[in-house]
Amino acid sequence: MVTEVFTRKYCDPHAVRDEKVEATDVVQFAWEGTVREVDACDECKKEHEARYEPLVDYSRPVKKRRAPKKAAATEETPAPEAASSEE
């Protein structure tokens, strides 16, 4: 038996309204430090851009931040074995 599987992406904003429109684009945006994405059709992509345009105008790009403090702290803590092997 030969089978073919097709994956179809549907526009997320349209899906919310119970409409199935094929997605032609992926819209990426960041919210509270997390990059998120939405499958969108051409129409919704333009809508998204229009919505974000003023925000982009008065914002600035963020440079990559350093590793979160938690990760750095664990690296600096010496292993108990290493500390007792000096004698």
Ligand SMILES: [Zn+2]
């Ligand atoms: Zn759409």
